[in-house]
Amino acid sequence: MINDNDVIDTLEGLESFLRAVENGGLGLENAAGVALATNNSDGRPFVAVLDDKHQLLLGRWVTQEVFDNGKDMVQKGVKKAH
Structure with missing residues (x-):
């Protein structure tokens, strides 16, 4: 399921999305x-x-810039906040 109106357009937005997935904040089983x-x-x-x-x-559209520059973040996970 991908919502056409929900586009991640910054690396910070991608990081927030990944944290929400990791923390179970999206309610995905x-x-x-x-x-x-x-x-x-x-x-x-x-x-x-x-x-x-x-x-x-679940899927979220991303801009080409986020796709090109967010690969390491998706592969290695987001760094833990101190």
């Missing part, structure tokens, strides 16, 4: 991973929350 991907039909980039069977639980 069985969330097992997060990935950056592109839509097959139009190439539009998004961040996907996947279950343990690699099925999409």
